[in-house]
Amino acid sequence: MAALSVAIGAQHGLRSSGAARPAAPARTQPDESLSKSLTGCFALGAVAAVHRKRSLTLREWRGERTMEINYYQLDAMKASNIRKKTETMLEEGAAVLKGCAEESAQQKMLLLLSSPAVKELLVAMSRLPVFSHEFGLAFKDDLTVLSVLKQLKYFWSLSQSHLAILLERLAEQLRLEHAAAFQSLLQELAESDDHVVAIKDLKMPEAVRAFYGENAIHLEAADPHGVFPTSIYRQCDGLTLATEDSATIESVMSTTITTTIKIARDVLQPSNRLLFDVYKPLGRCVAVVDDKVEAHFGADLEKYFEINGIEFVKLVFSGNEVDKNLSNVEQILLALKENWQARHEPVLIVGGGVIADVAGMACALYSRNTPYVMLCTSLVAGIDAGPSPRVCCNGFSYKNLYGAYHPPALTITDRGFWRTMHPGQLRHGVAEIIKVAAMADLHLFELMEKWGKETVATNFGTLGGLDDPAFQEVCDLIIGKAMEGYVRAEYGNLWETHQCRPHAYGHTWSPGYELPSGMLHGHAVGTCMGFGAYLSYKEGWLSEVDMHRVLKVISDCELALWHPVMEDTVSVWKAQIGIVEKRGGNLCAPIPRALGESGYLNSLPERLLHQRMHEYQELCSKYPREGRGVQEHSVDVGLEDPMSKKDSIRDADRCVVTPMDRVVVQLGAASQSTSGAGARAIGEAARIVDGIDEMVTKYSSQPSEALKNVSKRTAMTNPLWAELMGQGNTSRLMEAEMISGQAEAQLLQLLLKLSGGKDVLDIGTFTGYSSLAMAEAIPEDGTVVTLEREQEAKDMAKANWIGSPHASKIESLVGEAHDLLICLAAEDKSFDLVFLDVDKPGYFGLYQMLMDKNLLKVKGLLVVDNVMYKGEELSGTELTKNGQGAQALNQGLLDDPRVQQVMLPLRDGVTLVYRES
Ligand SMILES: C[S@@+](CC[C@H](N)C(=O)[O-])C[C@H]1O[C@@H](n2cnc3c(N)ncnc32)[C@H](O)[C@@H]1O
Numbered sequence: 001m002a003a004l005s006v007a008i009g010a011q012h013g014l015r016s017s018g019a020a021r022p023a024a025p026a027r028t029q030p031d032e033s034l035s036k037s038l039t040g041c042f043a044l045g046a047v048a049a050v051h052r053k054r055s056l057t058l059r060e061w062r063g064e065r066t067m068e069i070n071y072y073q074l075d076a077m078k079a080s081n082i083r084k085k086t087e088t089m090l091e092e093g094a095a096v097l098k099g100c101a102e103e104s105a106q107q108k109m110l111l112l113l114s115s116p117a118v119k120e121l122l123v124a125m126s127r128l129p130v131f132s133h134e135f136g137l138a139f140k141d142d143l144t145v146l147s148v149l150k151q152l153k154y155f156w157s158l159s160q161s162h163l164a165i166l167l168e169r170l171a172e173q174l175r176l177e178h179a180a181a182f183q184s185l186l187q188e189l190a191e192s193d194d195h196v197v198a199i200k201d202l203k204m205p206e207a208v209r210a211f212y213g214e215n216a217i218h219l220e221a222a223d224p225h226g227v228f229p230t231s232i233y234r235q236c237d238g239l240t241l242a243t244e245d246s247a248t249i250e251s252v253m254s255t256t257i258t259t260t261i262k263i264a265r266d267v268l269q270p271s272n273r274l275l276f277d278v279y280k281p282l283g284r285c286v287a288v289v290d291d292k293v294e295a296h297f298g299a300d301l302e303k304y305f306e307i308n309g310i311e312f313v314k315l316v317f318s319g320n321e322v323d324k325n326l327s328n329v330e331q332i333l334l335a336l337k338e339n340w341q342a343r344h345e346p347v348l349i350v351g352g353g354v355i356a357d358v359a360g361m362a363c364a365l366y367s368r369n370t371p372y373v374m375l376c377t378s379l380v381a382g383i384d385a386g387p388s389p390r391v392c393c394n395g396f397s398y399k400n401l402y403g404a405y406h407p408p409a410l411t412i413t414d415r416g417f418w419r420t421m422h423p424g425q426l427r428h429g430v431a432e433i434i435k436v437a438a439m440a441d442l443h444l445f446e447l448m449e450k451w452g453k454e455t456v457a458t459n460f461g462t463l464g465g466l467d468d469p470a471f472q473e474v475c476d477l478i479i480g481k482a483m484e485g486y487v488r489a490e491y492g493n494l495w496e497t498h499q500c501r502p503h504a505y506g507h508t509w510s511p512g513y514e515l516p517s518g519m520l521h522g523h524a525v526g527t528c529m530g531f532g533a534y535l536s537y538k539e540g541w542l543s544e545v546d547m548h549r550v551l552k553v554i555s556d557c558e559l560a561l562w563h564p565v566m567e568d569t570v571s572v573w574k575a576q577i578g579i580v581e582k583r584g585g586n587l588c589a590p591i592p593r594a595l596g597e598s599g600y601l602n603s604l605p606e607r608l609l610h611q612r613m614h615e616y617q618e619l620c621s622k623y624p625r626e627g628r629g630v631q632e633h634s635v636d637v638g639l640e641d642p643m644s645k646k647d648s649i650r651d652a653d654r655c656v657v658t659p660m661d662r663v664v665v666q667l668g669a670a671s672q673s674t675s676g677a678g679a680r681a682i683g684e685a686a687r688i689v690d691g692i693d694e695m696v697t698k699y700s701s702q703p704s705e706a707l708k709n710v711s712k713r714t715a716m717t718n719p720l721w722a723e724l725m726g727q728g729n730t731s732r733l734m735e736a737e738m739i740s741g742q743a744e745a746q747l748l749q750l751l752l753k754l755s756g757g758k759d760v761l762d763i764g765t766f767t768g769y770s771s772l773a774m775a776e777a778i779p780e781d782g783t784v785v786t787l788e789r790e791q792e793a794k795d796m797a798k799a800n801w802i803g804s805p806h807a808s809k810i811e812s813l814v815g816e817a818h819d820l821l822i823c824l825a826a827e828d829k830s831f832d833l834v835f836l837d838v839d840k841p842g843y844f845g846l847y848q849m850l851m852d853k854n855l856l857k858v859k860g861l862l863v864v865d866n867v868m869y870k871g872e873e874l875s876g877t878e879l880t881k882n883g884q885g886a887q888a889l890n891q892g893l894l895d896d897p898r899v900q901q902v903m904l905p906l907r908d909g910v911t912l913v914y915r916e917s
Pocket residue numbers: 738739740741763764765766767768769770771787788789790793815816817818837838839842
């Protein structure tokens with residue numbers, strides 16, 4: 001690297017600063033040959049001049065003089081000159097266009113490029129530091145002009161239509177009377193295929209080419225960004241200081257990235273220019289589109305590009321939290337490669353926060369960085385994830401474990417897309433607005449206090465209040481302010497080089513419990529913001545009144561202040577340890593110091609955390625819904641619980657619960673040894689197979705609140721089971737994955753409703769899901785007898801049923817199923833429906849007891865789970881004991897003339913057995 005720096009420096013000129021330096025450590029005196037070879041290294045440029053001028057003193061030779069390497073030599077800029085030159089160019093350009101009205105569009109462009117004022121402006125712009133503070137501030141009162149001038153610097157590499165768009169925009173802003181002339185140039189150009197030809201490739205008169213060619217040669221040395229840019233959105237700079245013998249080099253490097261953010265309406269109306277201006281000059285648009293957005297707006301997207309004559313390549317990917325993994329990033333990378341995505345061509349990303357993260361990360365990785373335009377279709381994307389420089393994905397069950405810093409070149413937020421959002425998904429996005437408001441913008445906070453409820457109720461003015469212009473303005477204002485607050489806080493700390501980040505409010509403790517709780521991100525943030533506000537009050541920062549204002553606005557927007565997962569304060573403490581590590585050894589927890597002002601809490605000892613959390617729980621219990629959010633879980637809004645799937649199809653440790661899991665794992669392994677189209681096809685196949693359970697869950701009736709609660713609580717039990725097993729309190733290691741779940745519960749409920757059964761036997765209680773589901777479906781005088789070997793599981797199930805009006809229908813017995821069946825038979829019990837879901841080796845024996853002892857009534861129904869046992873028989877591998885148990889029952893049923901049965905490929909296979917006699 002050092003050699004490279006010096007070589008660049010030699011090209012661009014080294015200057016000896018001659019700064020006084022502390023004495024260098026003693027070194028051996030270089031011999032003459034070394035001296036010669038070092039001089040030889042600096043054969044070019046100013047260094048050679050320095051060496052030639054006089055011979056070095058020994059002191060100097062030992063490295064006590066410093067060489068400064070200048071990378072770029074940009075012209076000094078004077079805003080008034082640029083403005084004047086621009087206006088003259090517009091005048092002269094319009095006159096040129098008027099004088100050649102009959103010429104072809106290409107000829108018009110050539111005549112323009114030959115005009116002195118155009119030449120002068122373009123060359124001047126190409127030599128200016130257009131990304132500098134000074135330049136930005138000089139044009140701060142006209143951001144359109146600023147944006148155009150930043151691009152004009154690259155005119156030599158831009159396509160004809162791109163340059164025409166820039167000239168048209170300048171005319172609209174500065175010389176409206178000439179705008180029509182430039183507009184018609186653009187229209188004419190856009191109609192020919194040649195509009196994508198770059199200025200540098202036009203066949204221009206020799207003198208004109210020589211003029212621009214000379215500038216290009218100047219730029220090669222002075223500022224290569226202007227002549228050979230990688231893309232028009234990034235520049236680098238640096239300062240390298242080297243001792244004269246090059247033994248020590250000190251350097252700083254920086255990258256400057258330009259970005260534009262627009263809050264707009266009707267972006268997909270074909271006449272809207274936002275996407276046109278980016279993609280028309282490129283001739284095509286490669287887009288990564290969220291599959292749910294595709295369902296609603298896919299046709300509009302296609303129409304937009306078709307009408308505007310832009311080739312459109314649409315790559316549709318799933319954008320659920322559960323899909324936020326490296327495997328999906330890789331699939332996007334493959335798709336980009338297959339479509340010859342170029343490094344200067346911004347990818348269009350259309351969707352919400354997850355697709356912004358995953359596809360944004362793919363762009364960060366593709367050719368090390370490829371620009372992208374973010375078209376935000378959700379609230380979270382629109383004000384937070386969309387313009388965010390952080391792109392990321394989850395890994396090893398940790399949120400955002402992998403990532404990069406790669407902001408979009410253009411972010412577009414159009415509220416119109418939100419009309420199709422699930423209200424629950426929109427609601428949780430509101431947390432991000434409250435976050436900005438409480439930490440950085442009192443005015444925005446007051447707006448949320450006044451309008452928060454209504455914005456949530458109307459999907460931000462897209463499903464209501466459409467005829468109320470004042471409300472529409474309020475909606476835009478809230479979004480604009482939230483966006484501005486976000487950008488203000490984040491863009492000065494793009495690479496998170498320090499941790500004073502107001503935007504991490506609500507993100508300190510919740511990362512530890514968000515995934516296990518199954519909460520939507522915004523609700524998890526809500527709970528964490530509420531806790532943060534309480535801590536602030538306890539610190540003496542927020543007044544009690546203001547603390548309650550924060551809690552109230554969260555609660556009014558129907559977000560969660562509290563979730564039972566937070567009762568596990570040990571896990572919350574672990575989350576704090578993790579976050580301290582992530583924040584470079586500091587807690588640095590952003591919490592409001594006053595309303596609308598940021599503060600940072602840097603210490604919260606463990607005991608105090610436990611205490612504060614309990615106090616906070618008490619406080620939340622007095623809020624509506626006892627602090628709980630409305631539709632607070634992913635499953636409540638039709639999304640899969642992020643914990644229900646492991647991260648990657650390539651994850652060899654993926655928990656194989658069903659035959660589908662086995663297929664997905666196999667496909668994952670296959671995709672590792674394949675690339676290109678093969679890997680993509682395998683990935684697609686894996687996604688389809690993997691999506692079957694999700695689809696079944698999505699389109700089957702949703703479980704009751706009580707059942708949802710059982711699955712949530714069960715999802716958190718794995719560490720507990722390990723502990724209980726370690727203490728000898730269970731006979732074997734249990735796992736949360738043993739739960740039957742929603743689809744099977746729906747099946748059981750439907751069977752009971754269809755058959756009118758009321759005496760039910762549930763063999764294998766676990767945490768009580770199937771028993772409660774069946775209890776919900778039987779009449780008031782019905783009974784569910786449930787059997788369980790483990791006392792701990794029985795206790796847990798009982799606790800899970802508390803609060804359900806159907807709990808009283810359940811009779812829970814503990815012991816070996818075999819023994820308990822003997823007791824039930826002795827009591828002459830018999831059942832309309834039996835659900836068999838215990839250790840598989842005992843299946844056939846238990847079945848025989850059910851039949852022989854008439855525990856299953858004639859005309860009764862037996863439902864058996866796991867009859868495909870993880871696809872073992874299908875895979876042809878040697879069967880485990882469980883696999884053998886399932887097979888024995890399957891064969892036994894086939895051989896038993898008393899029953900009629902059907903095996904359904906639902907999850908791990910469910911067989912319905914009707915007892916004929
Ligand atoms: C797959 S889980 C049951 C899941 C439950 N039906 C549900 O809906 O979530 C199996 C349960 O049966 C219990 N079990 C396994 N073999 C048993 C046996 N032979 N006798 C009694 N209980 C048994 C296990 O302890 C475990 O809690």
